[in-house]
Amino acid sequence: MISATDISFGYDGNLVLDGVGLAAGPGEVVGLIGPNGSGKTTFLQTLYAALRPRDGLVTIDNDPVTSLSGTALARRVAVVAQETPSDLPVTVAEMVLLGRAPHRRLLTPFNREDHRTVAAALTRVGARDLADRRFATLSGGEKQRVLVARTLAQQADHLLLDEPTNHLDIRYQHEILRLVSELNVTTVVVLHDLNLASRYCDTLVMLNHGRIVSAGAPEHVLTAEAVRAVYGMHVERVYAGGYLQLIFSPIDKPSLHPSTA
Numbered sequence: 001m002i003s004a005t006d007i008s009f010g011y012d013g014n015l016v017l018d019g020v021g022l023a024a025g026p027g028e029v030v031g032l033i034g035p036n037g038s039g040k041t042t043f044l045q046t047l048y049a050a051l052r053p054r055d056g057l058v059t060i061d062n063d064p065v066t067s068l069s070g071t072a073l074a075r076r077v078a079v080v081a082q083e084t085p086s087d088l089p090v091t092v093a094e095m096v097l098l099g100r101a102p103h104r105r106l107l108t109p110f111n112r113e114d115h116r117t118v119a120a121a122l123t124r125v126g127a128r129d130l131a132d133r134r135f136a137t138l139s140g141g142e143k144q145r146v147l148v149a150r151t152l153a154q155q156a157d158h159l160l161l162d163e164p165t166n167h168l169d170i171r172y173q174h175e176i177l178r179l180v181s182e183l184n185v186t187t188v189v190v191l192h193d194l195n196l197a198s199r200y201c202d203t204l205v206m207l208n209h210g211r212i213v214s215a216g217a218p219e220h221v222l223t224a225e226a227v228r229a230v231y232g233m234h235v236e237r238v239y240a241g242g243y244l245q246l247i248f249s250p251i252d253k254p255s256l257h258p259s260t261a
């Protein structure tokens with residue numbers, strides 16, 4: 001369970017999060033959505049104590065996140081941040097093996113079980129054949145899948161993901177998010193694609209200018225009014241294949257079809 005209450009944060013005195021919060025219950029996937037600069041990444045970073053909020057409290061299974069040591073936090077929380085690691089001279093398998101580090105004592109060699117876990121994680125993201133490649137030489141999408149594999153190898157029961165579908169082709173966007181939604185791991189994920197957010201998240205938190213505009217079930221958050229107010233876009237809501245689908249058009253060029261919302 002991840003809980004954040006009344007979080008405020010500013011860079012150099014400029015407030016970019018103003019009293020935001022969320023609750024992700026066990027196994028739940030919470031999507032953080034909102035326009036560019038609305039504070040999603042900043043909020044996510046406060047959840048794993050990469051940033052210390054000015055006010056408010058973040059807890060992981062009721063423990064304040066700031067009370068956990070680095071290793072204790074890494075055993076419980078796996079993170080895929082927006083910036084991928086730079087040109088570390090490691091293979092893909094070695095990069096995923098780093099996910100096992102919180103489970104090993106310092107300087108204890110990795111064992112067969114670690115290597116099995118890494119192989120299974122790479123298989124789950126469709127990257128087993130990349131195991132011996134230099135990580136730095138992968139495409140953006142391949143890197144992203146490998147970083148998700150690293151979080152699987154970490155076997156933490158909380159997952160924080162910042163735009164994990166960035167660089168992924170349409171098939172892997174769905175495969176990665178379906179995998180995340182089936183992991184039964186408490187997850188907070190920043191997403192830009194509102195249709196993916198709607199399909200794979202249990203609840204959504206919509207930010208704008210560092211404040212929460214609405215939170216709850218995707219169909220209640222992604223209303224035409226909210227999308228118009230927050231993104232300045234016209235949206236038609238349709239249900240296709242049992243899923244809510246949003247069809248966007250700029251406000252000055254309304255869709256030819258009347259709203260089906």
Ligand SMILES: Nc1ncnc2c1ncn2[C@@H]1O[C@H](COP(=O)(O)OP(=O)(O)OP(=O)(O)O)[C@@H](O)[C@H]1O
Pocket residue numbers: 011012016034035036037038039040041042043
């Ligand atoms: N290191 C920093 N120093 C100063 N201001 C920052 C810093 N990082 C972010 N900001 C500012 O804080 C605000 C929120 O940024 P943040 O990256 O959290 O938004 P976001 O919703 O994740 O944006 P995007 O969708 O573009 O990734 C923005 O105005 C941004 O310019």
